[in-house]
Amino acid sequence: MISSKDTDVQSARAYEPRRVLSYEAYLDRERQALEACRVEIDEAALRYAEAAKAYQASLRSLPPMQREHYESDLVAGAAHAASHAMLAPEPEVKDELTGHNYDGIQEYDNPAPGWWHMLFIGTAVWAVFYLAIYHFSPYVGSLPDRHASAVAQAEQAQFAELATLPLGEEKILKIMGSETWLASGRGVYEATCVQCHGENGGGLNGLGQNLTDESFKYITDLTSIATIVHDGLPPLMPPKAGRPDMSENEIALVAAYVASLRGTFVDGGREPEGVEIAPWPEPPAEDGA
Missing domain, CATH: 1.20.5 (Single alpha-helices involved in coiled-coils or other helix-helix interfaces)
Structure with missing residues (x-):
């Protein structure tokens, strides 16, 4: 006969949780x-x-x-x-763990390869030498100085043919005879002159004169354009259009472009001011034309 005690033991075993691997x-x-x-x-x-x-x-x-x-x-x-x-399976290699356990989450011990560590260390060492040489060494110029030197070299290479000509009528006429150089002059104009003379040279009221008609207040010849750009016209126009670093070639380029605007008579331009002046001399034909 089974006692109630035996029944309780069997019931407890029946509800005993199974072991989980x-x-x-x-x-x-x-x-x-x-x-x-x-x-x-x-x-x-x-x-x-x-x-x-x-x-x-x-x-x-x-x-x-x-x-x-x-x-x-x-x-x-x-x-x-x-x-x-x-088809026989190879024995599985057991992954190594780091031993850390965060809320049941474990981490495999898979360190980065040695070459990666060497690359990282080499990068750090290179950064130290780069900082010392390019930012603190007296033997290497500062970044602004190197930039200015690079710009000067680029201009010298680009305008080598103009370098032998002094700033004046001959140089301006030579630029006016080249579409490529006139395009460069337009770039200088858009960067320094648009604010007062407008995008097409028609002038803005109270600021810049209309450069597209035949009358001028201060311009008398091609050389005078370069002189005005270099010296300015106080109080509205500062020397070199407010750019102290403007080179002689840039002055010649923008002077040639301003001269090329004459006679275009853009719509919406200011009324003519000053007196009519003699036409510009004919520029030389572009090489290869």
């Missing part, structure tokens, strides 16, 4: 099972290879016709055994 224990169990399978397959392949050797030896004693028949069976069997041997 940890992840590492599960991997170990599966790894052992796979290793056992691999060993069995390898042993079977070895036994088959030994049997095949004996079978091959016995074939040599058979007549040629019978030997070919049995040899084809042997080749098929060997291929089957080899395929099983190649």
Whole structure:
């Protein structure tokens, strides 16, 4: 007869929680099972290879016709055994953990390769030398100085043909005869003159004069344009249009472009001021024209 006490014990065992394998224990169990399978397959392949050797030896004693028949069976069997041997799983390498555990989350111990560390260290060392040489060394100029030098070299290369000509009528006429140089002059104009004379040279009321008609208050010839750009017209126009770094070539370029605006008579321009002056001399033909 079963007592109530025995019944309580059985009920407690029935509700006893089942043991759950940890992840590492599960991997170990599966790894052992796979290793056992691999060993069995390898042993079977070895036994088959030994049997095949004996079978091959016995074939040599058979007549040629019978030997070919049995040899084809042997080749098929060997291929089957080899395929099983190649399918045998390799033992899994257990990943190493760092030992840290954050709310059940663990971290694999996979450090960066050595070459990456060397590259990082080399970058840091290079940064120190770069900072010392390019920012604090007296042997290398400052960034603004190097920029100014590069701009000067670029201008010298671009306007080498103009470098031999002094700032004056001949130089301005030579620029007026080249569409490429006039385009450069327009760039200087848009950067320094548009604020007072307008985009097309028509002038803005209370500021710049209309440069597109035939009358001028201060301009008398081509050289006077360059002089006005260089010296300014107080109080409205500062010297070099407020750009102290404006080079002689840039003055010649913008003077040539201003001269090319004469006679274009843009719509919406200011009323003519001053007196009409003599036409400009004809510029020389562009090379290759």
